Amino acid sequence: MAIKYIMFDLDGTLLPMDQEVFVKEYLKGLVTKLVPYGFDPKAVSDGLWAGTGAMVKNDGSRMNYDVFWDVFCSFTGERALEYLDVVDDFYANEFQKIKDVCGFAPAANETIRKIKAMGYEVILATNPLFPKEATESRVRWAGMNPDDFKLITVYTNSRFCKPNLAYYQEILDKIGALPEECVMIGNDAKEDMIAESLGIKVFLLTDCLINSENIDISAYPKGSFAELAAFVEHLQ
Numbered sequence: 001m002a003i004k005y006i007m008f009d010l011d012g013t014l015l016p017m018d019q020e021v022f023v024k025e026y027l028k029g030l031v032t033k034l035v036p037y038g039f040d041p042k043a044v045s046d047g048l049w050a051g052t053g054a055m056v057k058n059d060g061s062r063m064n065y066d067v068f069w070d071v072f073c074s075f076t077g078e079r080a081l082e083y084l085d086v087v088d089d090f091y092a093n094e095f096q097k098i099k100d101v102c103g104f105a106p107a108a109n110e111t112i113r114k115i116k117a118m119g120y121e122v123i124l125a126t127n128p129l130f131p132k133e134a135t136e137s138r139v140r141w142a143g144m145n146p147d148d149f150k151l152i153t154v155y156t157n158s159r160f161c162k163p164n165l166a167y168y169q170e171i172l173d174k175i176g177a178l179p180e181e182c183v184m185i186g187n188d189a190k191e192d193m194i195a196e197s198l199g200i201k202v203f204l205l206t207d208c209l210i211n212s213e214n215i216d217i218s219a220y221p222k223g224s225f226a227e228l229a230a231f232v233e234h235l236q
Helices: 020-038 042-058 064-076 076-092 095-102 106-118 132-141 165-175 192-197 227-232
Strands: 003-008 121-125 181-187 201-205
Touching: 020 042, 020 076, 020 095, 020 201, 042 064, 064 076, 064 227, 076 095, 095 121, 095 132, 106 121, 165 192, 181 192, 192 201, 201 227
Parallel strands: 003 121, 003 181, 181 201
Antiparallel strands: none
16 A cells, blocks of 8 residues: 655654753753742642653543643642643743754755655654644754644644554544555654554654663664665655
């Protein structure tokens, strides 16, 4: 069956980064933003971690957004919902400074352009742990436009997270595709390559490889953007 859709991870794939450094700066920034409004820094930090963990375990009964804020408010109090405009302002301003700890890969944008020119639809299959504004910002940091993608998964339109296979099935359902019509490209040996279990072709981008569980990756097509370009050429 012909490939029609190519899915890309974002962080560490299209946008080079050290995930630990990124998360540290993100956490510090949000805490700093909320403390002047009377929030306890530990409560914000613990709430963010717990809320993220709850989204990863989401069973699909609610949107990730609702799961996150319910858990976050259990640490900070329901008053946090009165400051959503402050959180929005954080993503519009302070969050943008985190770009400085990320890298930039010109080949990422070139690859997206080439793939679209070949007639494929492109999906941004990034773990939906962030608001739309934060994810679209990171897309721009990577040198792309959100309009380049047919679908971008964010916490307001997703009910599952990686590495849950239901996350990938939800994408398939949204775009009306069969697994055999898709390719998933990412840098995480577990979260991204697990898509293969559904019948989706995969490619492991190794520039910012994450393999925390020491999975045997020898069988996966893999390499840098140069190898990815050759892989895509052979899809046709």
